[in-house]
Amino acid sequence: MRLLPQDMRGHEAPGARRPVKTQKGGTLMTKRVGAAREPLWNKPFILVLAISVFTCTASQMVTPLISKFALSLGAPLTLAATISSFMSLAALFCRPVSGILSDRMNRKKIMIVSTAIVALSMACYAFSTNIAMLFGARVVHGIAFSFMGVSNMALGSDFVPESRMGEGLGYLGLGNILAYAIGPSLGLEISGTFGYPAVFTLAASLAFISVAAMFLIPDTPRPAPKETAEKKRFSVNNFFAKDITLYVAVLILFTCGNGLMNTYLAILGEERGIPNVGLYFTAYSLAVLLVRPVAGKINDRFGLSAIMIPAFVLGCGGMLLVAGAKSIGPIVLAGVLKALSQGAAQPAIQAYSIRYLGKENAGVATSTCYIGQDLGNSVAPIVGSFVVSGFSFGTLYAGYAVLLLAGGTGCYLLQRFIERKKAGR
Known part of the structure; x- marks a missing residue:
C-alpha cells in the first residue's frame, strides 16, 4: 500500500488518527492529526545543514567559472559547454548506485569519502594547464559529487521527523541556497582579482574543512532493511524509482534552467555589456531563503498542487526576462522569479518522493530526483550551445521558457492523474 499524496487524503478532524504505511509494506503506524509537532532542530540536523552550506559554497564558486576557464585554455564554445556540463553527466550515471549504497551502507562514511574526493578534484582544477586535465578533473568531480549529494540528503532525512519531512528537507536545501547567494559572485570576484587557481584552491579548502566536520555527526541508528526477494536480485526499483518518473521529468525541465544560467550567464553578460550578472545568483538565493521554509509548510499542509502550478508560470516569466x-x-528580477518557482518546487518533489517511497528508501528516492537534476544540468548547456551558435541567447531562453511552462505542466498533471487512478479516485 502506497502512502497517498497529501492532496488526495481529504479532510480529517483534529485529533483523529491517520494510518501510514511505506510503499514497501512496513509496519502500520498511526499519527494524531492536529497534535503537537515533533521537534525538528536537533544537533545532528543542524550540523548536516552547516556542512551542506560549506560543500555547496565550494561547488558554486567553481561551477560558473568552468566554461570561461575552458575558453581561456583554448576550447571552442561547444566544447567548453560540454566540459562544464560533464560533471552533471558523470554524476548522472552514478546516481542509481549512490542511491542504493546510501540505503544499504553507512551514509556518514559515504559522505566523508565522497566529499574528500570532491575536494581533491577541485584542487586539480588549479593545476590544469590543458583541456584534457580539466576534463579528467571534471569527470572525477561529478562522480564523487553524486555520492556526496545523495548521502547528504539521505543522512539529513534520518534526523527529520516524518511529519515535518517537507519542512526539514526545505531547510536542508538551504545549504544550496546560501551557496548560490555566496559562491558564484565570490568565485567571479576572486577570479577577476587573483585568477582562476585562487578560486579553485579556496573551494578545495572549504571542502576539506567540511570533511573534518563530518566526523562530529553521530552514526544514525537505522534498522537493517528487510532483505526482500526484490532487493536481493537488484531490480530496477533498487536503482531508479519508476513510480516517480514523471516527477523526474519535471525536475529535468526545472534544472535545464540551472544549466543554462550557470554556463552562459557570464558569457551573455559580456556579449550584452551587462555588468555584475552574478547578482542573479544572489537575488535567487536571498529570495529562496524567504520562500523555501514557507513553501515546505505549504507542501506539508496542502500538497504539491499548491506549489507546482504557480512554479511553472513564474519560472517561465523569469526566463523570458x-x-x-x-x-x-x-536579470535580478529573473533570479527572484526562479526562486519562487524552482526554489519552492524542487524540495517539494524531493519530500513527496521520500514520503511516497518510505524513509527506508530515502537513498533511492533522493538519487532518482538527482538523476533528473543531472540530466537537466548536463544536457541543456550542450543543446544550448547549438541554439546560441545558430540563433541567439534570446532565442535560447525564450524557447526554454515555453518548454518549461507547457512540458512541466503536462508532466505534472499526467503524474497526478496516474496516482489518482491507482488509488481508485
Missing part, C-alpha cells in the same frame, strides 16, 4: 534583458534589472 533573461531572453530580453539589456540591463541588470531584469
Whole structure:
C-alpha cells in the first residue's frame, strides 16, 4: 500500500488518527492529526545543514567559472559547454548506485569519502594547464559529487521527523541556497582579482574543512532493511524509482534552467555589456531563503498542487526576462522569479518522493530526483550551445521558457492523474 499524496487524503478532524504505511509494506503506524509537532532542530540536523552550506559554497564558486576557464585554455564554445556540463553527466550515471549504497551502507562514511574526493578534484582544477586535465578533473568531480549529494540528503532525512519531512528537507536545501547567494559572485570576484587557481584552491579548502566536520555527526541508528526477494536480485526499483518518473521529468525541465544560467550567464553578460550578472545568483538565493521554509509548510499542509502550478508560470516569466534583458534589472528580477518557482518546487518533489517511497528508501528516492537534476544540468548547456551558435541567447531562453511552462505542466498533471487512478479516485 502506497502512502497517498497529501492532496488526495481529504479532510480529517483534529485529533483523529491517520494510518501510514511505506510503499514497501512496513509496519502500520498511526499519527494524531492536529497534535503537537515533533521537534525538528536537533544537533545532528543542524550540523548536516552547516556542512551542506560549506560543500555547496565550494561547488558554486567553481561551477560558473568552468566554461570561461575552458575558453581561456583554448576550447571552442561547444566544447567548453560540454566540459562544464560533464560533471552533471558523470554524476548522472552514478546516481542509481549512490542511491542504493546510501540505503544499504553507512551514509556518514559515504559522505566523508565522497566529499574528500570532491575536494581533491577541485584542487586539480588549479593545476590544469590543458583541456584534457580539466576534463579528467571534471569527470572525477561529478562522480564523487553524486555520492556526496545523495548521502547528504539521505543522512539529513534520518534526523527529520516524518511529519515535518517537507519542512526539514526545505531547510536542508538551504545549504544550496546560501551557496548560490555566496559562491558564484565570490568565485567571479576572486577570479577577476587573483585568477582562476585562487578560486579553485579556496573551494578545495572549504571542502576539506567540511570533511573534518563530518566526523562530529553521530552514526544514525537505522534498522537493517528487510532483505526482500526484490532487493536481493537488484531490480530496477533498487536503482531508479519508476513510480516517480514523471516527477523526474519535471525536475529535468526545472534544472535545464540551472544549466543554462550557470554556463552562459557570464558569457551573455559580456556579449550584452551587462555588468555584475552574478547578482542573479544572489537575488535567487536571498529570495529562496524567504520562500523555501514557507513553501515546505505549504507542501506539508496542502500538497504539491499548491506549489507546482504557480512554479511553472513564474519560472517561465523569469526566463523570458533573461531572453530580453539589456540591463541588470531584469536579470535580478529573473533570479527572484526562479526562486519562487524552482526554489519552492524542487524540495517539494524531493519530500513527496521520500514520503511516497518510505524513509527506508530515502537513498533511492533522493538519487532518482538527482538523476533528473543531472540530466537537466548536463544536457541543456550542450543543446544550448547549438541554439546560441545558430540563433541567439534570446532565442535560447525564450524557447526554454515555453518548454518549461507547457512540458512541466503536462508532466505534472499526467503524474497526478496516474496516482489518482491507482488509488481508485
